[in-house]
Amino acid sequence: MNMRNQWPVLPIVAGLASGLLTGCGTQSGGSGGDASSVVLGMSDDVLSTDPAAGYDPGSWLLFNNVFQSLLSFPKGGTEPEPDAAKECSFSDTKTQVYTCTLKDGLTFSNGDALTSEDVKFSFDRMLKINDDAGPAIMFPMLGKVEAPDAKTVVFRLKTPDATFPSKLASGAGSIVDHKEYDADGLRKDGGAIGSGPYKLDSFGDDQAVFSVNENYRGTAADARNTGVTLKFFGGDQKALKQALLAGDIDIAYRGLTADDISDIQQSADADASVEVVEGSSAEVQHLVFNMDDPVAGKLGVRQAIAHLIDREALIKDVYQGTADPLYSIIPAGITGHNTAYFDRYGARPSKAKAAAALADEGITDKVELTLWSTPSRYGPATDQELETIAAQLNASGLFDADVQSVAFDQYEKDIADGKYGVYVKGWVPDYPDADNFTSPFFGEGNVLSNNYTNTTITGTLIPRTAAQSDRTATDTDYGQLQDIVAEQLPVLPIWQAKQYAVVGENVYGLESCLDASTVFRFWELSKG
Numbered sequence: 001m002n003m004r005n006q007w008p009v010l011p012i013v014a015g016l017a018s019g020l021l022t023g024c025g026t027q028s029g030g031s032g033g034d035a036s037s038v039v040l041g042m043s044d045d046v047l048s049t050d051p052a053a054g055y056d057p058g059s060w061l062l063f064n065n066v067f068q069s070l071l072s073f074p075k076g077g078t079e080p081e082p083d084a085a086k087e088c089s090f091s092d093t094k095t096q097v098y099t100c101t102l103k104d105g106l107t108f109s110n111g112d113a114l115t116s117e118d119v120k121f122s123f124d125r126m127l128k129i130n131d132d133a134g135p136a137i138m139f140p141m142l143g144k145v146e147a148p149d150a151k152t153v154v155f156r157l158k159t160p161d162a163t164f165p166s167k168l169a170s171g172a173g174s175i176v177d178h179k180e181y182d183a184d185g186l187r188k189d190g191g192a193i194g195s196g197p198y199k200l201d202s203f204g205d206d207q208a209v210f211s212v213n214e215n216y217r218g219t220a221a222d223a224r225n226t227g228v229t230l231k232f233f234g235g236d237q238k239a240l241k242q243a244l245l246a247g248d249i250d251i252a253y254r255g256l257t258a259d260d261i262s263d264i265q266q267s268a269d270a271d272a273s274v275e276v277v278e279g280s281s282a283e284v285q286h287l288v289f290n291m292d293d294p295v296a297g298k299l300g301v302r303q304a305i306a307h308l309i310d311r312e313a314l315i316k317d318v319y320q321g322t323a324d325p326l327y328s329i330i331p332a333g334i335t336g337h338n339t340a341y342f343d344r345y346g347a348r349p350s351k352a353k354a355a356a357a358l359a360d361e362g363i364t365d366k367v368e369l370t371l372w373s374t375p376s377r378y379g380p381a382t383d384q385e386l387e388t389i390a391a392q393l394n395a396s397g398l399f400d401a402d403v404q405s406v407a408f409d410q411y412e413k414d415i416a417d418g419k420y421g422v423y424v425k426g427w428v429p430d431y432p433d434a435d436n437f438t439s440p441f442f443g444e445g446n447v448l449s450n451n452y453t454n455t456t457i458t459g460t461l462i463p464r465t466a467a468q469s470d471r472t473a474t475d476t477d478y479g480q481l482q483d484i485v486a487e488q489l490p491v492l493p494i495w496q497a498k499q500y501a502v503v504g505e506n507v508y509g510l511e512s513c514l515d516a517s518t519v520f521r522f523w524e525l526s527k528g
Contacts, residue, residue: 043255060171067174067194080169135172279514293421300361336434336478378426
């Protein structure tokens, strides 16, 4: 299977670095529906209601609330726990046979019984359809799914993968009703039948409406609301902000710019009608270098860029402190993280070290370089970010850099065709494990399309870490992997995001929706 050439949307939900409120209630604000329902607005779209196709944050937000997986991530946790399953475990020492036993009495929202046949059907279907915009890319290790009886599911893996439980707990593990879905094609009616905490009542261009699924039997807490309406703003951050301030929505999530958050915070300080809520995140952004490019393919050029970028200034000027500098490919808070780039290139720009790197490459003239961007896919400030980086490079007198911004569809095509030397990529993790920040980028057939391979990484480190069931025992290998990448510089980490949402009157529960698992839990939201 070819690796997917598209990354999930990075939702730069920008806000203030200091003075943020961490509670989730305010004294006045949004109306958005009856007293116990909640209206949520976001600028992202939901690209699919079918789990075999959706591989974007908007779709996974829907999946995590409408569908059930065998396992799920508890709030604030990164270790998967049983959900539809009563128990799951590897049944051999090589982490290649994974067996789950389902809970009793599971049913879908339409009343159909959920059995092991549905679980097998869901995975077989996803792999068979193998949609270009779907999560099948996450399961190259999956050889066969068996359902020996109604309560038992057996996954036979082609290669050891200790992170397989985390993949099951993600949106990619969503279980569908085999009576409601075509085994050979995607659902086209915008409907969804799952066994999760919520039912999808309607789905349209402007909004999706969810109600509590009374048939749900899982580990999510009892819903604290009667339903959720999800309003889509189609990338219009201004309209999202206005809807919140006007009380048309209760929560603004994903898509507000740093300036928006700053304005909202000032409004909150003035009249206490809105509140900014901050949570943790493992979302990252990198510059990517095409190793076959005549300019960016030179190590000295990449080293010079690494010595000149001022992440602190970039985050202050462009993102107003709503992200943290990132000095490794594995973000802080994820087991295995180190600071390989900080250790090698430091945090402060050094023109002398950059010039020395170019001189070692035999380069004495200014380096002409184009940084390629796409305007909104990885956040509303991406173009401004790249322009700031270009200005930092040019200020050294060593570069003559400019920025070109291209619509996303063309951007992805051009990257695949090798037309760009330096370009930006953002990543929202599928599951909170170091594997998800390394295998997709540096494994065989990686999604970066930057012509980088390292046999130590692909032949030893990735297979060995994948097979290690004790994830804390992978630190040494992941440390070596990060050090190799920092030395060879196929990518340059820039920042790690923070998550923000803004809430209106008496809205609670957001602190349970913004963590490294990236699961936004409708059932935790309440309004009183």
